[in-house]
Amino acid sequence: MTFRNKRRTAVNNVMLSLTGVFAFLTVTILILILGYLVYNGVTSLNVAFFTKLPVGPGQAGGGIANAIIGSVLVVAVASLFGLPIGFLSGVYLAEFGAGTKFAYVVRYTADLLNGVPSIVIGIFAWTVVVKPMHHYSAFAGSIALSLMLIPITARSTEQFLLEVPRAMREGALALGASKWKAIATVIVPAARKGILTGMILGVARISGESAPLLFTALGNQYWCRGLMDQTSTLPVMIYKLATSPYDDWHQQAWAAGLILLGLVLIANITARVVLTRGASVPKG
Amino acid sequence: MASPTSTPEATPAHRAKMRAENVNFFYGSFQALHNINIEFRENQVTALIGPSGCGKSTFLRNLNRINETLRGTRLEGQILLDGEDIMQEDVTTIRRRVGMVFQRPNPFPKSIFENIIYGPKINGMVKGNASEIVESSLRRAALWDEVKDKLHESAYALSGGQQQRLCIARGLAVNPDVLLLDEPCSALDPIATAKIEDLLFTLKEQCTIVIVTHSMQQAARVADQTGFFLLGKLIEFDKTDIIFKNPAKRETEDYITGRFG
Numbered sequence: 001m002t003f004r005n006k007r008r009t010a011v012n013n014v015m016l017s018l019t020g021v022f023a024f025l026t027v028t029i030l031i032l033i034l035g036y037l038v039y040n041g042v043t044s045l046n047v048a049f050f051t052k053l054p055v056g057p058g059q060a061g062g063g064i065a066n067a068i069i070g071s072v073l074v075v076a077v078a079s080l081f082g083l084p085i086g087f088l089s090g091v092y093l094a095e096f097g098a099g100t101k102f103a104y105v106v107r108y109t110a111d112l113l114n115g116v117p118s119i120v121i122g123i124f125a126w127t128v129v130v131k132p133m134h135h136y137s138a139f140a141g142s143i144a145l146s147l148m149l150i151p152i153t154a155r156s157t158e159q160f161l162l163e164v165p166r167a168m169r170e171g172a173l174a175l176g177a178s179k180w181k182a183i184a185t186v187i188v189p190a191a192r193k194g195i196l197t198g199m200i201l202g203v204a205r206i207s208g209e210s211a212p213l214l215f216t217a218l219g220n221q222y223w224c225r226g227l228m229d230q231t232s233t234l235p236v237m238i239y240k241l242a243t244s245p246y247d248d249w250h251q252q253a254w255a256a257g258l259i260l261l262g263l264v265l266i267a268n269i270t271a272r273v274v275l276t277r278g279a280s281v282p283k284g
Numbered sequence: 285m286a287s288p289t290s291t292p293e294a295t296p297a298h299r300a301k302m303r304a305e306n307v308n309f310f311y312g313s314f315q316a317l318h319n320i321n322i323e324f325r326e327n328q329v330t331a332l333i334g335p336s337g338c339g340k341s342t343f344l345r346n347l348n349r350i351n352e353t354l355r356g357t358r359l360e361g362q363i364l365l366d367g368e369d370i371m372q373e374d375v376t377t378i379r380r381r382v383g384m385v386f387q388r389p390n391p392f393p394k395s396i397f398e399n400i401i402y403g404p405k406i407n408g409m410v411k412g413n414a415s416e417i418v419e420s421s422l423r424r425a426a427l428w429d430e431v432k433d434k435l436h437e438s439a440y441a442l443s444g445g446q447q448q449r450l451c452i453a454r455g456l457a458v459n460p461d462v463l464l465l466d467e468p469c470s471a472l473d474p475i476a477t478a479k480i481e482d483l484l485f486t487l488k489e490q491c492t493i494v495i496v497t498h499s500m501q502q503a504a505r506v507a508d509q510t511g512f513f514l515l516g517k518l519i520e521f522d523k524t525d526i527i528f529k530n531p532a533k534r535e536t537e538d539y540i541t542g543r544f545g
Contacts, residue, residue, distance in 0.1 A: 099355055167390040170350055171451070175403035175458060176380035185406070190393045 041258035057246035070231035077142035082149030090157025141217030156198025204267035210235030331507035383460035389447035391439035425453035445476025
Protein backbone atom coordinates (compact mmCIF):
# COMPACT_ATOMS: atom_id res chain seq x y z
CA MET A 1 0.00 0.00 0.00
CA THR A 2 1.38 3.39 -0.89
CA PHE A 3 1.65 6.20 1.62
CA ARG A 4 -1.14 8.05 -0.14
CA ASN A 5 -3.51 5.14 0.21
CA LYS A 6 -2.59 4.63 3.85
CA ARG A 7 -3.33 8.26 4.56
CA ARG A 8 -6.72 8.01 2.83
CA THR A 9 -7.65 4.95 4.83
CA ALA A 10 -6.60 6.63 8.05
CA VAL A 11 -8.62 9.78 7.34
CA ASN A 12 -11.56 7.61 6.43
CA ASN A 13 -11.37 5.69 9.70
CA VAL A 14 -10.97 8.82 11.82
CA MET A 15 -13.98 10.50 10.22
CA LEU A 16 -16.07 7.36 10.52
CA SER A 17 -15.28 7.07 14.24
CA LEU A 18 -15.86 10.75 14.84
CA THR A 19 -19.30 10.83 13.24
CA GLY A 20 -20.18 7.54 14.94
CA VAL A 21 -19.25 8.89 18.37
CA PHE A 22 -21.41 11.98 17.92
CA ALA A 23 -24.33 9.96 16.60
CA PHE A 24 -24.03 7.79 19.69
CA LEU A 25 -23.94 10.91 21.87
CA THR A 26 -27.20 12.18 20.33
CA VAL A 27 -28.99 8.93 21.04
CA THR A 28 -27.56 8.76 24.56
CA ILE A 29 -28.89 12.20 25.44
CA LEU A 30 -32.35 11.24 24.21
CA ILE A 31 -32.31 7.98 26.15
CA LEU A 32 -31.10 9.77 29.30
CA ILE A 33 -33.99 12.26 29.10
CA LEU A 34 -36.50 9.49 28.48
CA GLY A 35 -35.11 7.31 31.23
CA TYR A 36 -35.03 10.12 33.77
CA LEU A 37 -38.58 11.10 32.90
CA VAL A 38 -39.86 7.55 33.27
CA TYR A 39 -37.88 6.96 36.46
CA ASN A 40 -39.23 10.08 38.15
CA GLY A 41 -42.69 10.17 36.66
CA VAL A 42 -43.90 6.62 36.65
CA THR A 43 -44.35 6.45 40.44
CA SER A 44 -46.97 9.21 40.37
CA LEU A 45 -48.94 7.62 37.56
CA ASN A 46 -52.23 6.01 38.56
CA VAL A 47 -55.83 6.04 37.41
CA ALA A 48 -56.69 9.04 39.57
CA PHE A 49 -53.90 11.01 37.93
CA PHE A 50 -55.75 10.70 34.60
CA THR A 51 -59.28 11.23 35.97
CA LYS A 52 -59.16 13.62 38.96
CA LEU A 53 -58.72 17.34 39.41
CA PRO A 54 -55.56 18.64 41.10
CA VAL A 55 -55.48 18.77 44.88
CA GLY A 56 -53.45 20.95 47.21
CA PRO A 57 -49.87 20.21 48.18
CA GLY A 58 -49.46 17.39 50.66
CA GLN A 59 -52.88 15.93 49.92
CA ALA A 60 -53.00 12.41 48.56
CA GLY A 61 -54.82 11.51 45.32
CA GLY A 62 -55.72 14.13 42.76
CA GLY A 63 -54.70 14.29 39.13
CA ILE A 64 -54.31 16.48 36.10
CA ALA A 65 -57.38 15.39 34.14
CA ASN A 66 -58.39 19.01 33.51
CA ALA A 67 -54.99 19.71 31.94
CA ILE A 68 -55.22 16.67 29.65
CA ILE A 69 -58.72 17.64 28.51
CA GLY A 70 -57.66 21.28 28.23
CA SER A 71 -54.66 20.44 26.07
CA VAL A 72 -56.73 18.23 23.78
CA LEU A 73 -59.36 20.97 23.43
CA VAL A 74 -56.88 23.78 22.77
CA VAL A 75 -54.84 21.73 20.29
CA ALA A 76 -57.94 20.41 18.50
CA VAL A 77 -59.36 23.90 17.96
CA ALA A 78 -55.92 25.18 16.93
CA SER A 79 -55.74 22.36 14.35
CA LEU A 80 -59.22 23.21 13.10
CA PHE A 81 -57.94 26.69 12.16
CA GLY A 82 -54.30 25.98 11.48
CA LEU A 83 -54.37 22.86 9.32
CA PRO A 84 -56.81 24.00 6.57
CA ILE A 85 -55.28 27.47 6.33
CA GLY A 86 -51.75 26.07 6.28
CA PHE A 87 -52.69 23.36 3.79
CA LEU A 88 -54.33 25.71 1.31
CA SER A 89 -51.45 28.19 1.59
CA GLY A 90 -49.07 25.31 0.87
CA VAL A 91 -51.08 24.35 -2.21
CA TYR A 92 -50.92 27.94 -3.40
CA LEU A 93 -47.16 28.14 -2.86
CA ALA A 94 -46.43 24.88 -4.67
CA GLU A 95 -48.97 24.97 -7.49
CA PHE A 96 -50.07 28.49 -8.28
CA GLY A 97 -47.51 30.87 -6.88
CA ALA A 98 -44.36 29.44 -8.44
CA GLY A 99 -42.13 32.35 -9.38
CA THR A 100 -44.53 35.10 -8.35
CA LYS A 101 -43.53 37.93 -6.01
CA PHE A 102 -46.52 37.28 -3.81
CA ALA A 103 -45.53 33.64 -3.24
CA TYR A 104 -42.01 34.77 -2.41
CA VAL A 105 -43.38 37.12 0.23
CA VAL A 106 -45.72 34.44 1.63
CA ARG A 107 -42.92 31.87 1.79
CA TYR A 108 -40.54 34.31 3.44
CA THR A 109 -43.20 35.36 5.94
CA ALA A 110 -43.98 31.75 6.78
CA ASP A 111 -40.30 31.06 7.45
CA LEU A 112 -40.05 34.15 9.63
CA LEU A 113 -43.19 33.17 11.51
CA ASN A 114 -41.65 29.72 12.05
CA GLY A 115 -38.71 31.40 13.70
CA VAL A 116 -40.64 33.81 15.93
CA PRO A 117 -40.11 32.87 19.59
CA SER A 118 -43.30 31.26 20.87
CA ILE A 119 -43.52 33.69 23.79
CA VAL A 120 -43.88 36.50 21.25
CA ILE A 121 -46.73 34.59 19.59
CA GLY A 122 -48.30 34.45 23.04
CA ILE A 123 -48.00 38.20 23.55
CA PHE A 124 -49.55 38.78 20.14
CA ALA A 125 -52.50 36.49 20.87
CA TRP A 126 -52.96 38.21 24.22
CA THR A 127 -53.10 41.58 22.48
CA VAL A 128 -55.53 40.64 19.71
CA VAL A 129 -57.76 38.10 21.51
CA VAL A 130 -57.50 38.27 25.30
CA LYS A 131 -57.40 42.04 25.64
CA PRO A 132 -60.45 42.87 23.48
CA MET A 133 -62.45 40.01 25.06
CA HIS A 134 -61.40 41.03 28.59
CA HIS A 135 -60.76 37.45 29.73
CA TYR A 136 -58.38 34.54 29.23
CA SER A 137 -59.77 31.61 27.26
CA ALA A 138 -59.02 28.25 25.67
CA PHE A 139 -59.96 29.97 22.41
CA ALA A 140 -57.18 32.53 22.80
CA GLY A 141 -54.74 29.68 23.41
CA SER A 142 -55.96 27.94 20.27
CA ILE A 143 -55.45 31.07 18.21
CA ALA A 144 -51.89 31.39 19.53
CA LEU A 145 -51.09 27.75 18.72
CA SER A 146 -52.73 27.92 15.28
CA LEU A 147 -50.46 30.88 14.45
CA MET A 148 -47.57 28.49 14.98
CA LEU A 149 -49.22 25.62 13.11
CA ILE A 150 -50.06 27.58 9.94
CA PRO A 151 -46.49 28.21 8.72
CA ILE A 152 -45.36 24.69 9.67
CA THR A 153 -48.20 23.10 7.71
CA ALA A 154 -47.88 25.49 4.77
CA ARG A 155 -44.18 24.83 4.25
CA SER A 156 -44.37 21.07 4.70
CA THR A 157 -47.39 20.82 2.38
CA GLU A 158 -45.49 22.86 -0.21
CA GLN A 159 -42.42 20.63 0.07
CA PHE A 160 -44.33 17.40 -0.40
CA LEU A 161 -46.37 18.76 -3.32
CA LEU A 162 -43.17 19.85 -5.07
CA GLU A 163 -41.88 16.29 -4.79
CA VAL A 164 -44.69 14.98 -6.98
CA PRO A 165 -43.02 14.38 -10.36
CA ARG A 166 -43.81 16.87 -13.11
CA ALA A 167 -44.68 13.95 -15.38
CA MET A 168 -47.64 13.13 -13.17
CA ARG A 169 -49.02 16.68 -13.40
CA GLU A 170 -48.61 16.64 -17.16
CA GLY A 171 -50.27 13.22 -17.31
CA ALA A 172 -53.39 14.63 -15.70
CA LEU A 173 -53.39 17.87 -17.71
CA ALA A 174 -52.88 15.92 -20.96
CA LEU A 175 -56.16 14.09 -20.32
CA GLY A 176 -58.06 17.37 -20.28
CA ALA A 177 -57.99 18.05 -16.54
CA SER A 178 -58.11 21.69 -15.48
CA LYS A 179 -55.29 22.74 -13.22
CA TRP A 180 -57.43 22.65 -10.10
CA LYS A 181 -58.84 19.23 -11.06
CA ALA A 182 -55.35 17.86 -11.54
CA ILE A 183 -54.28 19.21 -8.15
CA ALA A 184 -57.33 17.88 -6.33
CA THR A 185 -57.53 14.46 -7.97
CA VAL A 186 -53.93 13.52 -8.74
CA ILE A 187 -51.27 15.73 -7.19
CA VAL A 188 -52.60 16.11 -3.64
CA PRO A 189 -53.54 12.40 -3.43
CA ALA A 190 -50.05 11.52 -4.64
CA ALA A 191 -48.51 13.67 -1.90
CA ARG A 192 -51.16 12.69 0.64
CA LYS A 193 -48.93 10.69 2.96
CA GLY A 194 -46.24 13.31 3.23
CA ILE A 195 -48.78 16.08 3.77
CA LEU A 196 -50.52 14.09 6.52
CA THR A 197 -47.21 13.31 8.18
CA GLY A 198 -46.25 16.98 8.16
CA MET A 199 -49.61 17.84 9.72
CA ILE A 200 -49.27 15.24 12.47
CA LEU A 201 -45.75 16.37 13.32
CA GLY A 202 -46.94 19.99 13.35
CA VAL A 203 -49.75 19.15 15.76
CA ALA A 204 -47.29 17.20 17.94
CA ARG A 205 -45.01 20.21 17.96
CA ILE A 206 -47.65 22.69 19.14
CA SER A 207 -48.93 20.22 21.75
CA GLY A 208 -45.75 20.73 23.71
CA GLU A 209 -45.73 24.54 23.62
CA SER A 210 -46.20 26.31 26.94
CA ALA A 211 -45.14 29.90 26.28
CA PRO A 212 -48.01 30.83 23.92
CA LEU A 213 -50.52 29.48 26.48
CA LEU A 214 -49.14 31.22 29.58
CA PHE A 215 -51.22 34.35 29.14
CA THR A 216 -53.88 33.14 26.73
CA ALA A 217 -55.37 29.91 28.09
CA LEU A 218 -53.74 30.87 31.41
CA GLY A 219 -54.68 27.87 33.57
CA ASN A 220 -57.52 26.62 35.70
CA GLN A 221 -57.79 24.77 39.02
CA TYR A 222 -61.04 23.21 37.86
CA TRP A 223 -62.61 21.86 34.69
CA CYS A 224 -62.71 24.17 31.73
CA ARG A 225 -66.37 25.08 31.12
CA GLY A 226 -66.05 25.79 27.45
CA LEU A 227 -64.00 27.37 24.71
CA MET A 228 -64.41 30.84 26.23
CA ASP A 229 -63.31 29.74 29.69
CA GLN A 230 -59.70 29.76 30.78
CA THR A 231 -58.22 26.30 30.90
CA SER A 232 -55.38 24.26 32.27
CA THR A 233 -53.11 22.61 29.70
CA LEU A 234 -50.35 20.03 30.08
CA PRO A 235 -47.34 22.24 29.28
CA VAL A 236 -48.51 25.11 31.52
CA MET A 237 -49.47 22.61 34.22
CA ILE A 238 -45.96 21.18 34.11
CA TYR A 239 -44.55 24.69 34.42
CA LYS A 240 -46.68 25.43 37.48
CA LEU A 241 -46.04 22.11 39.18
CA ALA A 242 -42.31 22.26 38.54
CA THR A 243 -41.88 25.84 39.80
CA SER A 244 -43.81 25.16 43.00
CA PRO A 245 -41.90 24.59 46.26
CA TYR A 246 -43.57 21.21 46.97
CA ASP A 247 -41.84 17.87 46.44
CA ASP A 248 -45.00 15.90 45.64
CA TRP A 249 -45.88 18.51 42.99
CA HIS A 250 -42.42 18.06 41.49
CA GLN A 251 -43.16 14.34 41.21
CA GLN A 252 -46.43 15.18 39.48
CA ALA A 253 -44.60 17.48 37.05
CA TRP A 254 -42.47 14.54 35.97
CA ALA A 255 -45.57 12.39 35.52
CA ALA A 256 -47.31 15.10 33.50
CA GLY A 257 -44.21 15.41 31.35
CA LEU A 258 -44.33 11.68 30.77
CA ILE A 259 -47.96 11.90 29.61
CA LEU A 260 -47.17 14.78 27.27
CA LEU A 261 -44.22 12.87 25.85
CA GLY A 262 -46.44 9.81 25.44
CA LEU A 263 -48.97 11.84 23.45
CA VAL A 264 -46.28 13.30 21.18
CA LEU A 265 -44.74 9.85 20.74
CA ILE A 266 -48.09 8.40 19.70
CA ALA A 267 -48.45 11.20 17.14
CA ASN A 268 -44.94 10.53 15.81
CA ILE A 269 -45.50 6.80 15.51
CA THR A 270 -48.83 7.39 13.78
CA ALA A 271 -47.04 9.67 11.31
CA ARG A 272 -44.43 7.01 10.55
CA VAL A 273 -47.08 4.34 10.05
CA VAL A 274 -49.00 6.62 7.71
CA LEU A 275 -45.82 7.37 5.78
CA THR A 276 -44.66 3.81 5.26
CA ARG A 277 -47.97 2.09 4.62
CA GLY A 278 -48.87 1.02 1.06
CA ALA A 279 -47.18 1.87 -2.23
CA SER A 280 -45.34 5.15 -2.42
CA VAL A 281 -44.97 7.49 -5.36
CA PRO A 282 -41.77 6.87 -7.33
CA LYS A 283 -39.48 9.87 -7.58
CA GLY A 284 -38.04 11.18 -10.84
CA MET B 285 -38.27 23.37 -53.45
CA ALA B 286 -37.51 26.38 -51.23
CA SER B 287 -40.05 25.46 -48.62
CA PRO B 288 -39.01 22.87 -46.04
CA THR B 289 -42.46 21.37 -46.31
CA SER B 290 -42.39 18.82 -49.06
CA THR B 291 -45.82 17.45 -48.36
CA PRO B 292 -46.28 13.82 -49.29
CA GLU B 293 -48.91 13.31 -51.97
CA ALA B 294 -52.39 13.49 -50.57
CA THR B 295 -54.66 10.55 -51.00
CA PRO B 296 -58.33 11.20 -50.38
CA ALA B 297 -58.48 8.56 -47.62
CA HIS B 298 -55.91 10.37 -45.56
CA ARG B 299 -56.90 13.98 -45.22
CA ALA B 300 -54.84 16.31 -43.04
CA LYS B 301 -56.08 16.08 -39.47
CA MET B 302 -53.63 18.47 -37.90
CA ARG B 303 -51.48 21.13 -39.43
CA ALA B 304 -48.80 23.51 -38.20
CA GLU B 305 -48.33 26.78 -40.06
CA ASN B 306 -45.24 28.96 -39.62
CA VAL B 307 -44.71 27.85 -36.03
CA ASN B 308 -42.01 29.59 -34.03
CA PHE B 309 -41.54 28.71 -30.38
CA PHE B 310 -39.53 30.38 -27.64
CA TYR B 311 -38.31 29.43 -24.18
CA GLY B 312 -37.80 32.92 -22.83
CA SER B 313 -35.55 34.59 -25.39
CA PHE B 314 -34.27 31.29 -26.82
CA GLN B 315 -35.95 30.30 -30.04
CA ALA B 316 -36.40 26.52 -30.02
CA LEU B 317 -38.46 26.16 -33.20
CA HIS B 318 -38.05 28.03 -36.48
CA ASN B 319 -40.91 28.37 -38.93
CA ILE B 320 -42.26 24.82 -38.78
CA ASN B 321 -44.79 23.80 -41.44
CA ILE B 322 -46.05 20.25 -41.31
CA GLU B 323 -49.27 18.27 -41.49
CA PHE B 324 -50.44 15.05 -39.93
CA ARG B 325 -52.77 12.82 -41.88
CA GLU B 326 -55.76 11.01 -40.53
CA ASN B 327 -55.21 7.32 -39.75
CA GLN B 328 -51.50 7.56 -40.43
CA VAL B 329 -48.45 7.36 -38.23
CA THR B 330 -46.05 10.28 -38.52
CA ALA B 331 -42.64 9.98 -36.93
CA LEU B 332 -40.49 12.95 -35.92
CA ILE B 333 -36.80 12.14 -35.77
CA GLY B 334 -33.61 14.08 -35.17
CA PRO B 335 -30.71 14.35 -32.73
CA SER B 336 -31.24 15.26 -29.07
CA GLY B 337 -32.19 18.88 -28.56
CA CYS B 338 -33.38 19.36 -32.14
CA GLY B 339 -36.86 20.48 -31.03
CA LYS B 340 -38.91 17.44 -31.97
CA SER B 341 -40.31 16.92 -28.46
CA THR B 342 -40.80 20.64 -28.00
CA PHE B 343 -42.80 20.71 -31.20
CA LEU B 344 -44.89 17.70 -30.17
CA ARG B 345 -45.67 19.33 -26.83
CA ASN B 346 -47.17 22.30 -28.64
CA LEU B 347 -49.72 20.10 -30.38
CA ASN B 348 -51.68 19.60 -27.14
CA ARG B 349 -50.62 22.93 -25.64
CA ILE B 350 -48.87 21.20 -22.71
CA ASN B 351 -45.91 23.56 -23.21
CA GLU B 352 -48.14 26.33 -21.91
CA THR B 353 -47.70 24.90 -18.41
CA LEU B 354 -44.03 25.87 -18.52
CA ARG B 355 -43.33 29.45 -17.56
CA GLY B 356 -41.85 31.89 -20.06
CA THR B 357 -42.79 30.04 -23.22
CA ARG B 358 -44.28 31.68 -26.32
CA LEU B 359 -45.75 30.29 -29.52
CA GLU B 360 -46.08 32.11 -32.84
CA GLY B 361 -47.92 30.86 -35.90
CA GLN B 362 -50.89 28.56 -36.06
CA ILE B 363 -51.66 24.96 -35.19
CA LEU B 364 -54.89 23.73 -36.72
CA LEU B 365 -56.98 20.74 -35.70
CA ASP B 366 -59.65 19.98 -38.31
CA GLY B 367 -59.01 23.47 -39.64
CA GLU B 368 -59.62 25.20 -36.30
CA ASP B 369 -56.87 27.12 -34.50
CA ILE B 370 -56.18 25.21 -31.29
CA MET B 371 -55.11 28.40 -29.52
CA GLN B 372 -58.66 29.74 -29.91
CA GLU B 373 -60.31 26.67 -28.42
CA ASP B 374 -60.76 25.73 -24.78
CA VAL B 375 -57.47 24.18 -23.66
CA THR B 376 -59.07 21.24 -21.81
CA THR B 377 -61.09 20.35 -24.91
CA ILE B 378 -57.95 20.39 -27.05
CA ARG B 379 -56.17 18.14 -24.60
CA ARG B 380 -59.10 15.74 -24.53
CA ARG B 381 -59.03 15.54 -28.34
CA VAL B 382 -55.23 15.38 -28.60
CA GLY B 383 -53.95 12.73 -26.22
CA MET B 384 -50.36 12.32 -25.12
CA VAL B 385 -48.15 9.46 -23.97
CA PHE B 386 -44.93 10.50 -22.26
CA GLN B 387 -41.33 9.34 -22.37
CA ARG B 388 -41.48 7.52 -19.06
CA PRO B 389 -44.62 5.68 -17.99
CA ASN B 390 -46.47 8.02 -15.62
CA PRO B 391 -49.44 6.13 -14.17
CA PHE B 392 -51.24 7.85 -11.31
CA PRO B 393 -50.80 6.37 -7.81
CA LYS B 394 -54.18 4.72 -8.13
CA SER B 395 -55.53 1.33 -9.22
CA ILE B 396 -55.44 0.20 -12.86
CA PHE B 397 -59.20 0.74 -13.09
CA GLU B 398 -59.01 4.24 -11.63
CA ASN B 399 -56.16 5.17 -13.95
CA ILE B 400 -58.23 4.31 -17.03
CA ILE B 401 -61.47 5.88 -15.86
CA TYR B 402 -59.76 9.08 -14.70
CA GLY B 403 -59.97 10.83 -18.08
CA PRO B 404 -63.57 9.85 -18.91
CA LYS B 405 -64.59 10.90 -15.39
CA ILE B 406 -63.13 14.39 -15.47
CA ASN B 407 -64.53 14.90 -18.97
CA GLY B 408 -68.02 13.82 -17.91
CA MET B 409 -68.07 10.81 -20.25
CA VAL B 410 -69.05 8.14 -17.70
CA LYS B 411 -72.73 7.29 -17.64
CA GLY B 412 -72.90 4.04 -15.71
CA ASN B 413 -70.63 2.39 -18.27
CA ALA B 414 -67.32 2.67 -16.42
CA SER B 415 -66.53 -1.05 -16.66
CA GLU B 416 -67.13 -1.10 -20.43
CA ILE B 417 -64.91 1.94 -20.95
CA VAL B 418 -62.12 0.37 -18.89
CA GLU B 419 -62.35 -2.97 -20.71
CA SER B 420 -62.48 -1.52 -24.21
CA SER B 421 -59.63 0.91 -23.52
CA LEU B 422 -57.43 -1.84 -22.12
CA ARG B 423 -58.29 -4.06 -25.09
CA ARG B 424 -57.37 -1.32 -27.54
CA ALA B 425 -53.99 -1.06 -25.81
CA ALA B 426 -53.58 -4.86 -25.89
CA LEU B 427 -53.34 -5.00 -22.13
CA TRP B 428 -56.72 -6.45 -21.12
CA ASP B 429 -55.70 -10.11 -20.95
CA GLU B 430 -52.72 -9.32 -18.75
CA VAL B 431 -54.56 -7.22 -16.18
CA LYS B 432 -58.22 -8.29 -16.26
CA ASP B 433 -57.85 -10.15 -12.94
CA LYS B 434 -56.13 -7.33 -11.08
CA LEU B 435 -57.97 -4.20 -12.17
CA HIS B 436 -58.16 -2.92 -8.61
CA GLU B 437 -54.50 -3.38 -7.82
CA SER B 438 -52.04 -0.49 -7.91
CA ALA B 439 -50.80 0.47 -11.35
CA TYR B 440 -47.27 0.42 -9.92
CA ALA B 441 -47.50 -3.37 -9.63
CA LEU B 442 -47.18 -3.56 -13.45
CA SER B 443 -43.92 -3.84 -15.38
CA GLY B 444 -42.54 -0.81 -17.20
CA GLY B 445 -43.88 -1.97 -20.57
CA GLN B 446 -47.29 -2.72 -19.10
CA GLN B 447 -47.32 0.67 -17.38
CA GLN B 448 -46.63 2.36 -20.71
CA ARG B 449 -49.48 0.45 -22.39
CA LEU B 450 -51.64 1.42 -19.41
CA CYS B 451 -50.80 5.04 -20.14
CA ILE B 452 -51.75 4.49 -23.78
CA ALA B 453 -55.04 2.89 -22.67
CA ARG B 454 -55.61 5.82 -20.31
CA GLY B 455 -55.14 8.20 -23.23
CA LEU B 456 -57.44 6.18 -25.48
CA ALA B 457 -60.21 6.11 -22.86
CA VAL B 458 -61.25 9.67 -23.73
CA ASN B 459 -61.47 8.84 -27.48
CA PRO B 460 -58.86 11.29 -28.75
CA ASP B 461 -58.71 12.25 -32.43
CA VAL B 462 -54.93 12.47 -32.30
CA LEU B 463 -52.48 10.55 -30.13
CA LEU B 464 -49.04 12.06 -29.47
CA LEU B 465 -46.26 9.77 -28.30
CA ASP B 466 -43.08 11.35 -26.93
CA GLU B 467 -40.33 8.72 -27.19
CA PRO B 468 -42.70 6.17 -25.67
CA CYS B 469 -40.23 3.28 -25.77
CA SER B 470 -37.07 4.97 -24.55
CA ALA B 471 -37.44 3.47 -21.07
CA LEU B 472 -38.50 0.02 -22.29
CA ASP B 473 -36.75 -3.21 -23.26
CA PRO B 474 -36.91 -4.54 -26.86
CA ILE B 475 -39.82 -6.92 -26.23
CA ALA B 476 -41.97 -4.26 -24.60
CA THR B 477 -40.97 -1.91 -27.44
CA ALA B 478 -42.10 -4.43 -30.07
CA LYS B 479 -45.49 -4.74 -28.36
CA ILE B 480 -46.02 -0.99 -28.47
CA GLU B 481 -44.95 -0.80 -32.11
CA ASP B 482 -47.41 -3.57 -32.99
CA LEU B 483 -50.06 -1.64 -31.18
CA LEU B 484 -49.52 1.46 -33.31
CA PHE B 485 -50.54 -0.45 -36.46
CA THR B 486 -53.99 -1.16 -35.06
CA LEU B 487 -54.36 2.18 -33.30
CA LYS B 488 -53.87 4.21 -36.44
CA GLU B 489 -57.16 2.88 -37.73
CA GLN B 490 -58.84 4.76 -34.87
CA CYS B 491 -56.84 7.94 -34.66
CA THR B 492 -54.03 10.02 -36.05
CA ILE B 493 -50.67 9.21 -34.51
CA VAL B 494 -47.59 11.39 -34.12
CA ILE B 495 -44.56 9.74 -32.54
CA VAL B 496 -41.28 11.34 -31.54
CA THR B 497 -38.47 8.81 -31.52
CA HIS B 498 -34.70 8.84 -31.29
CA SER B 499 -34.60 5.42 -32.95
CA MET B 500 -34.45 5.63 -36.73
CA GLN B 501 -35.24 1.92 -36.97
CA GLN B 502 -38.42 2.54 -35.04
CA ALA B 503 -39.45 5.36 -37.35
CA ALA B 504 -38.75 3.14 -40.37
CA ARG B 505 -40.84 0.31 -38.90
CA VAL B 506 -43.93 2.19 -37.75
CA ALA B 507 -44.27 5.45 -39.64
CA ASP B 508 -46.05 6.28 -42.89
CA GLN B 509 -44.52 9.75 -42.92
CA THR B 510 -41.34 10.96 -41.30
CA GLY B 511 -40.12 14.44 -40.50
CA PHE B 512 -36.46 15.18 -39.79
CA PHE B 513 -35.70 17.96 -37.30
CA LEU B 514 -32.32 19.64 -36.87
CA LEU B 515 -31.52 22.63 -34.66
CA GLY B 516 -35.16 23.64 -34.32
CA LYS B 517 -35.91 23.44 -38.02
CA LEU B 518 -37.89 20.86 -39.97
CA ILE B 519 -35.31 19.90 -42.56
CA GLU B 520 -37.31 17.41 -44.53
CA PHE B 521 -40.74 15.83 -44.39
CA ASP B 522 -41.86 13.04 -46.67
CA LYS B 523 -43.02 9.46 -46.94
CA THR B 524 -40.92 7.29 -44.64
CA ASP B 525 -39.59 5.26 -47.58
CA ILE B 526 -38.28 8.34 -49.30
CA ILE B 527 -36.70 9.80 -46.15
CA PHE B 528 -34.77 6.63 -45.51
CA LYS B 529 -33.97 5.53 -49.05
CA ASN B 530 -33.76 8.67 -51.07
CA PRO B 531 -33.70 11.82 -48.94
CA ALA B 532 -33.67 15.13 -50.76
CA LYS B 533 -31.50 16.98 -48.27
CA ARG B 534 -27.86 16.46 -47.46
CA GLU B 535 -28.44 16.87 -43.69
CA THR B 536 -31.09 14.13 -43.69
CA GLU B 537 -28.82 11.73 -45.48
CA ASP B 538 -25.94 12.49 -43.09
CA TYR B 539 -28.17 11.83 -40.09
CA ILE B 540 -29.78 8.60 -41.26
CA THR B 541 -26.49 7.16 -42.40
CA GLY B 542 -25.03 7.97 -38.99
CA ARG B 543 -22.47 10.48 -40.17
CA PHE B 544 -23.27 12.81 -37.28
CA GLY B 545 -25.45 13.12 -34.22
